[in-house]
Amino acid sequence: MAGVFPGKALLIIDRGAPKTVPVGTATKEGVKVLSVDGDSVTIESDGKRRILRVGQNVVSQSSAADGGLVVLTVDGSGHFLTTGNINGTIVRFLVDTGATMISLGASDAQRLGIDASKGQPAVVHTANGQAPVSRVKLDTVRVGEIVLHGVDALVHQQDMPVVLLGMSFLNRLEMQRDGQTMTLRKRY
Known part of the structure; x- marks a missing residue:
């Protein structure tokens, strides 16, 4: 995770360009942003829920x-x-x-x-x-x-x-x- 914004996460997926992903949205690679809380983001990837910090x-x-x-x-x-x-x-x-x-x-x-x-x-x-x-x-x-x-x-x-x-x-x-x-x- 490269950064957080209100209701959005800045993600770098598979060494690609950073992309802003809003809460509730899944990327084409299958990474879904579930929530943003302060400097952490909860995502779902490969069927697993994870909490990430910048x-x-x-x-x-x-x-x-x-x-x-x-x-x-x-x-x-x-x-x-x-x-x-x-x-x-x-x-x-x-x-x-x-x-x-x-x-x-x-x-x-x-x-x-x-x-x-x-x-x-x-x-x-x-x-x-x-x-x-x-x-x-x-x-x-x-x-x-x-x-x-x-x-x-x-x-x-x-x-x-x-x-x-x-x-x-x-x-x-x-x-x-x-x-x-x-x-x-x-x-x-």
């Missing part, structure tokens, strides 16, 4: 069949944000090609059941200076229909506003930026 995406069954494809839309700040999950628990990701690994804060790690004390201690250099971290391995990381196993991550001692989706995940995908969208495709 920048979130839905992977159709046909896209999932070709090995996993996710199309993200840039938010108003120029970032690519998406909802995914780590080890089966929902998290909010910020795509960060400058982060070597997936990076998460202490409270997110605790919520996900990750024991940072069992990881390998390290120090990283961030935009805010040096930070002590613990290197861990995540069982599964999912974004849309893309699922990767055994992904390296860093747990920071302080909290972070979102989980950084770094290169330990992104290097295993094909990434293509096209204006306001970024397409992630599973390589294998």
Whole structure:
């Protein structure tokens, strides 16, 4: 979803041009906008009801069949944000090609059941200076229909506003930026 307006959603479907879809209307691709509430939109696609926020995406069954494809839309700040999950628990990701690994804060790690004390201690250099971290391995990381196993991550001692989706995940995908969208495709 690229944006919301009163009673309408701005959708990008199958990497096409953005289109404004009023509540109660279905597109020719079969995506129906059911409601708009603040910054979220409820849609129906592939027979499933989903709630999306600006920048979130839905992977159709046909896209999932070709090995996993996710199309993200840039938010108003120029970032690519998406909802995914780590080890089966929902998290909010910020795509960060400058982060070597997936990076998460202490409270997110605790919520996900990750024991940072069992990881390998390290120090990283961030935009805010040096930070002590613990290197861990995540069982599964999912974004849309893309699922990767055994992904390296860093747990920071302080909290972070979102989980950084770094290169330990992104290097295993094909990434293509096209204006306001970024397409992630599973390589294998």
